[in-house]
Amino acid sequence: xxxxxxxxxxxxxxxxxxxxxxxxxxxxxxxxxxxxxxxxxxxxxxxxxxxxxxxxxxxxxxxxxxxxxxxxxxxxxxxxxxxxxxxxxxxxxxxxxxxxxxxxxxxxxxxxxxxxxxxxxxxxxxxxxxxxxxxxxxxxxxxxxxxxxxxxxxxxxxxxxxxxxxxxxxxxxxxxxxxxxxxxxxxxxxxxxxxxxxxxxxxxxxxxxxxxxxxxxxxxxxxxxxxxxxxxxxxxxxxxxxxxxxxxxxxxxxxxxxxxxxxxxxxxxxxxxxxxxxxxxxxxxxxxxxxxxxxxxxxxxxxxxxxxxxxxxxxxxxxxxxxxxxxxxxxxxxxxxxxxxxxxxxxxxxxxxxxxxxxxxxxxxxxxxxxxxxxxxxxxxxxxxxxxxx
Amino acid sequence: xxxxxxxxxxxxxxxxxxxxxxxxxxxxxxxxxxxxxxxxxxxxxxxxxxxxxxxxxxxxxxxxxxxxxxxxxxxxxxxxxxxxxxxxxxxxxxxxxxxxxxxxxxxxxxxxxxxxxxxxxxxxxxxxxxxxxxxxxxxxxxxxxxxxxxxxxxxxxxxxxxxxxxxxxxxxxxxxxxxxxxxxxxxxxxxxxxxxxxxxxxxxxxxxxxxxxxxxxxxxxxxxxxxxxxxxxxxxxxxxxxxxxxxxxxxxxxxxxxxxxxxxxxxxxxxxxxxxxxxxxxxxxxxxxxxxxxxxxxxxxxxxxxxxxxxxxxxxxxxxxxxxxxxxxxxxxxxxxxxxxxxxxxxxxxxxxxxxxxxxxxxxxxxxxxxxxxxxxxxxxxxxxxxxxxxxxxxxxxxxxxxxxxxxxxxxxxxxxxxxxxxxxxxxxxxxxxxxxxxxxxxxxxxxxxxxxxxxxxxx
Numbered sequence: 001x002x003x004x005x006x007x008x009x010x011x012x013x014x015x016x017x018x019x020x021x022x023x024x025x026x027x028x029x030x031x032x033x034x035x036x037x038x039x040x041x042x043x044x045x046x047x048x049x050x051x052x053x054x055x056x057x058x059x060x061x062x063x064x065x066x067x068x069x070x071x072x073x074x075x076x077x078x079x080x081x082x083x084x085x086x087x088x089x090x091x092x093x094x095x096x097x098x099x100x101x102x103x104x105x106x107x108x109x110x111x112x113x114x115x116x117x118x119x120x121x122x123x124x125x126x127x128x129x130x131x132x133x134x135x136x137x138x139x140x141x142x143x144x145x146x147x148x149x150x151x152x153x154x155x156x157x158x159x160x161x162x163x164x165x166x167x168x169x170x171x172x173x174x175x176x177x178x179x180x181x182x183x184x185x186x187x188x189x190x191x192x193x194x195x196x197x198x199x200x201x202x203x204x205x206x207x208x209x210x211x212x213x214x215x216x217x218x219x220x221x222x223x224x225x226x227x228x229x230x231x232x233x234x235x236x237x238x239x240x241x242x243x244x245x246x247x248x249x250x251x252x253x254x255x256x257x258x259x260x261x262x263x264x265x266x267x268x269x270x271x272x273x274x275x276x277x278x279x280x281x282x283x284x285x286x287x288x289x290x291x292x293x294x295x296x297x298x299x300x301x302x303x304x305x306x307x308x309x310x311x312x313x314x315x316x317x318x319x320x321x322x323x324x325x326x327x328x329x330x331x332x333x334x335x336x337x338x339x340x341x342x343x344x345x346x347x348x349x350x351x352x353x354x355x356x357x358x359x360x361x362x363x364x365x366x367x368x369x370x371x372x373x374x375x376x377x378x379x380x381x382x383x384x385x386x387x388x389x390x
Numbered sequence: 391x392x393x394x395x396x397x398x399x400x401x402x403x404x405x406x407x408x409x410x411x412x413x414x415x416x417x418x419x420x421x422x423x424x425x426x427x428x429x430x431x432x433x434x435x436x437x438x439x440x441x442x443x444x445x446x447x448x449x450x451x452x453x454x455x456x457x458x459x460x461x462x463x464x465x466x467x468x469x470x471x472x473x474x475x476x477x478x479x480x481x482x483x484x485x486x487x488x489x490x491x492x493x494x495x496x497x498x499x500x501x502x503x504x505x506x507x508x509x510x511x512x513x514x515x516x517x518x519x520x521x522x523x524x525x526x527x528x529x530x531x532x533x534x535x536x537x538x539x540x541x542x543x544x545x546x547x548x549x550x551x552x553x554x555x556x557x558x559x560x561x562x563x564x565x566x567x568x569x570x571x572x573x574x575x576x577x578x579x580x581x582x583x584x585x586x587x588x589x590x591x592x593x594x595x596x597x598x599x600x601x602x603x604x605x606x607x608x609x610x611x612x613x614x615x616x617x618x619x620x621x622x623x624x625x626x627x628x629x630x631x632x633x634x635x636x637x638x639x640x641x642x643x644x645x646x647x648x649x650x651x652x653x654x655x656x657x658x659x660x661x662x663x664x665x666x667x668x669x670x671x672x673x674x675x676x677x678x679x680x681x682x683x684x685x686x687x688x689x690x691x692x693x694x695x696x697x698x699x700x701x702x703x704x705x706x707x708x709x710x711x712x713x714x715x716x717x718x719x720x721x722x723x724x725x726x727x728x729x730x731x732x733x734x735x736x737x738x739x740x741x742x743x744x745x746x747x748x749x750x751x752x753x754x755x756x757x758x759x760x761x762x763x764x765x766x767x768x769x770x771x772x773x774x775x776x777x778x779x780x781x782x783x784x785x786x787x788x789x790x791x792x793x794x795x796x797x798x799x800x801x802x803x804x805x806x807x808x809x810x811x812x813x814x815x816x817x818x819x820x821x822x823x824x825x826x827x828x829x830x831x832x833x834x835x836x837x838x839x840x841x842x843x844x845x846x847x848x849x850x
Binding site: 047066067082 | 412
């Protein structure tokens with residue numbers, strides 16, 4: 001995991017001085033590896049920060065801004081940097097500065113406005129967050145609970161993108177089989193704020209953060225369980241700092257952490273699934289979030305499942321192409337990156353690629369189709385539910 | 391530069407392969423050093439024909455063309471110091487053929503060295519040259535700078551693996567040199583003519599490279615030395631006993647400290663030097679015997695401790711540490727200048743001693759590591775470029791370091807090349823007669839002086 005650079009107080013321009021321009025980051029940057037154009041590399045972005053400071057560039061322009069937003073924020077460069085340059089932090093600070101200057105690309109500014117207005121990324125009525133719960137075999141027990149041990153934070157994508165309904169649908173069924181005392185927030189759940197944060201508008205996200213923490217506290221929950229890797233990363237690593245508190249007084253767990261503990265201690269019977277699978281570490285969960293073993297512990301509980309690792313795994317995982325709001329800003333970059341990743345899964349002979357983030361699941365499913373690969377893409381919650389059902 | 395150049399380039403290559411915005415120009419203005427100069431335009435050709443077309447346009451308009459791979463060089467060689475066209479070869483990254491029977495690989499210039507190594511190793515083959523930048527440098531640059539690396543002690547440098555090249559000349563013509571045949575005494579040795587030419591004689595677009603069988607077994611020993619002299623004696627003792635380890639890497643105390651700070655591997659902090667010695671070969675027992683013999687020699691010649699890494703993970707960790715030395719220095723000071731001198735092997739302790747004296751005299755830290763078996767040292771001066779006083783000192787130290795190298799019978803560069811950084815010292819290193827001959831060669835090949843001008847050779 002990348003050691004937290006959130007405390008880094010040094011301005012981006014100063015941190016940029018520590019880059020020796022060795023170029024190692026180019027070898028791990030999924031965007032650069034696709035375009036083979038230096039402008040798309042972490043090294044160039046760091047050089048641009050310096051260029052502005054040193055007068056080689058007079059003022060940031062739309063094109064300057066483009067270079068900083070055309071990035072998946074996967075963090076591979078920061079993890080690989082042998083000089084320990086906090087590239088992720090440089091990008092964050094620079095995006096913030098650009099947003100302040102009114103240079104946030106329009107499509108991203110629109111996204112933030114939409115979130116402010118609707119409390120979700122989809123510009124839909126926020127009360128419709130639980131439509132996915134309508135067609136389950138039985139209504140989830142967490143549906144109408146006002147108080148519970150565990151609050152399940154579903155996230156915008158799984159709430160509003162029909163294709164991703166399967167993730168919360170699977171998790172609540174697992175919860176119900178295990179008798180977990182949980183509650184769903186419904187309309188009281190607002191966008192976690194991460195899209196705004198990575199657009200450089202943390203200030204705007206603060207209202208959402210405040211609201212979400214209060215909503216969960218109001219349930220008397222001790223624990224928030226999150227299925228979206230990005231919501232998880234933001235809740236876990238940025239919420240406390242954004243609220244200027246040491247800790248939230250709540251345990252934040254990714255669903256894989258919760259499931260790993262549950263399956264290792266509970267008596268739930270898991271059936272055999274005979275298959276070669278590979279696990280794709282979502283950047284926000286693994287390298288950036290620090291959770292790489294829990295999902296593997298979950299998979300190890302399923303009899304017959306054979307996990308074959310891709311060469312780029314855990315902290316060295318290759319982005320699915322779905323990060324950094326690039327789906328809105330430069331979808332072609334993300335799609336190309338996704339195709340490279342799904343080919344890696346095919347190369348190790350996996351019949352199914354399992355991820356632990358609905359965004360990875362979406363982008364990699366599309367990539368498998370684009371590449372004409374016979375490989376299924378599933379979220380880990382779906383796989384656990386299958387093993388429970390068979 | 392005449393705006394018609396960009397127009398011509400766009401017409402020939404298409405607009406998506408021609409970049410000239412302020413942002414793109416900054417992205418292509420630097421290499422692995424702290425120097426920087428903006429190009430006027432960048433091109434991203436994908437074929438030999440496109441490279442040739444670009445050079446023809448450059449010749450027509452008398453504009454400099456600077457070939458560029460991953461731009462991780464440490465001598466300013468790919469910086470467009472006179473503006474003009476940066477010709478990026480990164481998109482020419484196809485491995486055209488791996489010929490298992492003849493043990494050769496034919497690759498385009500933009501193939502990343504580590505990618506080639508990984509591909510050939512899948513077939514049990516081996517491409518030994520291993521610059522520390524193996525993941526961020528490409529074959530074209532490796533050939534053009536005759537890159538070395540730790541394994542070159544036993545296996546030789548990049549130039550030793552070049553069987554053939556495709557080169558675009560200054561007038562846009564394409565020439566092929568050598569071929570797959572191992573022996574090729576037919577006319578002048580044109581392969582070696584372009585090896586190390588730093589893009590000043592032609593633009594290398596393809597290479598036929600010799601491969602060997604991958605030695606399946608390797609053992610690495612980490613050897614502690616209380617004094618540098620002990621380490622120097624050991625290198626001599628091992629090599630003169632007829633043993634040729636794959637590597638003998640030297641790290642001085644400051645280098646050890648830097649790695650330890652960055653990576654916490656438990657390296658010793660109470661020694662003057664360590665050597666990283668690796669034996670490899672086809673037979674596991676003989677590899678083990680070799681490393682054991684070497685370990686004994688080390689102890690006899692003053693090593694205080696020898697640790698042999700028995701598992702692959704530990705071995706990989708040691709090598710990752712070695713490759714990280716140079717970048718890890720960044721945490722010590724905002725800037726570093728990495729030199730690349732060579733001296734006759736026996737003079738290593740003396741060279742290190744003199745460099746340490748310089749460090750003390752000028753009051754700037756100098757970290758020393760390098761390929762002891764080859765007499766190739768990388769003294770890295772740490773400084774802050776924003777301080778003019780320090781910058782001036784660095785310039786003086788560099789001059790002094792070169793003086794040490796030449797004085798001890800060595801030279802300016804073992805594997806990084808001359809670029810712009812070492813130009814002022816070329817006359818002293820080579821003598822005017824040699825410079826004159828080389829300059830005449832350059833003029834014959836590139837009468838307009840458009841190929842990477844202002845690099846490698848001082849203009850008369």
